[in-house]
Amino acid sequence: MRMKSSRSRRWGQAGAVGAMALLAGLMPGTGVAGGTHVAESGFGYSCTSASGRHAADVTVSVELPLSSPVGTAVQPEHVRLGLTLAPELLGELPKDAPPELSGAARLETAVTQNGVSTDVMWEGLEIPESAVSPDRGMSIEATGAVPTVTPRSSGAMVFTTGKLQLDLVARPANGGAADPAVISVSCAVDPDQSAELGTVEVPASPEGPATGTPDPDSDGAGSPKVEARTSDTEEQAETSEVEPPELPGCKLFYGPISVPATGAHGYMAGYANVNKQKAAMEFKDPTHLRLQLQSMFAAYTCPTGGLTWIHSEGTMDYNGKPQMPPARSTFLTFGFMPTTATVEMSLTGPVNIETVYQSAADPVTHRRAETTTSTAQVSVRLYDVTVNGTPLDVGPNCRTVRPMDLVLTGKGSTGLGPEEGYTVKTGGPLTGYSDVPPFSGCGATEDLDNVFTASVSGSGNFTKMMQGPLCVNNVPAHCPEPPRPKPER
DSSP states (O other), rough: OOOEEOOOTTHHHHHOOOOHHHHOOOOOOOOOOOOOOEEEEEEEEEEEEEEEEEEEEEEHHHHHHSBBTTTBBBOEEEEEEEEEOOOOOOOOSOOSOEEEEEEEEEEEEEETTTTTTEEEEEEEEEEEEEEEEEBBBBEEEEEOOEEEEEEEESSOOEEEEEEEEEEEEEGGGOOSSSSEEEEEEEEESSSSOOOOOEEBOOOOOTOOOOOTOOOTTHHHHHEEEEEEOOOOOOOOOEEEOOOOOTTOOOEEEEEEOOOOOOEEEEEEEEEEEGGGGGGEEEEEEEEEEEEEEEEEEEEEOOOOOEEEEEEEEEEBBBTTTTOOEEEEEEETTTTTTEEEEEEEEEEOEEEEEEEEEEOOTTTTOOOOEEEEEEEOOOOEEEEEEETTTTOOOTTOOEEEOOOOOEEEEEEEEEEEESEEEEEBBBBBBHHHHHHHEESSSSSSOOHHHHHHHHHOEEEEEEEEEOOOOOTTTTTOTTSSOOOOOOOOO
């Protein structure tokens, strides 16, 4: 279940701006724009986070051409946003250690020409990572590439500023074990001031249309056209073995970022149904889990609030092998013949553990809901088989023809009071369904593949595993030997 993909660390900037181009259409420019000037203005904003509302001074700096012919794309260059966040707006940050804070900003701008206004989103502006102390506030600078705007008629184009959204990610400095925190800050420009950023003159050519008249070569619309373009210094895409999931209705704005993993270990035990036997296999001897926690994370913006994704990996350890302790089970084969076999379940790769949780606590319950999905590929082997007390030689390689996908899900929450339900560190119930593939290689002297396929293989087999609390490196709780859970139906 590991994937390889290329993804820039500019928080999906190229993809987001590319969507603008798809909606707006492409319009190649002609001619050459004139000289440039740097427009820099300060604005008063009111910013709100879960910790409160406070005033902020925001500086916007952008390099614009002095003038541009009709049909020539105007590219705002060297865009920079600067502001200082009040300490109260950072109240959600952990108090025990100064975190590293980074993230992304998006500024709603508008371009007005001849009385027609076009909204242009400057998004994916990068806030580089730096240390912050919650009691001092923090000065933030965001930079990045923004879309071009192409004038389709003569007349001055006026750029103005609007709403500002900051999505900040705070993670422990020096690879600490705490979960990263996401802080969303929404800022609105104060109304009693000019919101103008700068102006680009678009003169009428002697042969061209009169002021305010659309270019006849355009599609007839008089408003400026927005076209995607990223900076020539765009970072090269980096290869990652793990890709964040696509969450319905949500947009990835930060990451994925690789961070030093935290080692942990614990135990797991449980039951796995065999539907055809109307019975369950009991894995009562706990499986030893060895985990690497929080090796990668990313953040999303969603209509209902921010979400954070964390990737961890694990394996099983039984006498140095990546498998569960063998389980001895007895079934009534075909409903009447008592058959006993030892079941061995071995991993064919790492266990991928994906946790998605609410970035901000619920304002009523003060808790963050989270869902963890554990995905593994498991090979199932049967041996030491007896039928009605008589040994049946199935040979050493009676196993499923391919690995079985085992997907287990746990739901829980953190916040005020102890953890509830399932969390990776505190454990709890993990449930899911699996499809057992056909068997092959069964029988030392006769072909028994069809017998075991008919009696064991099938879909929708419910599995419930109980994970105990973990012993996490550098955290004294549950160490050195964490508790061993008992199976629960």
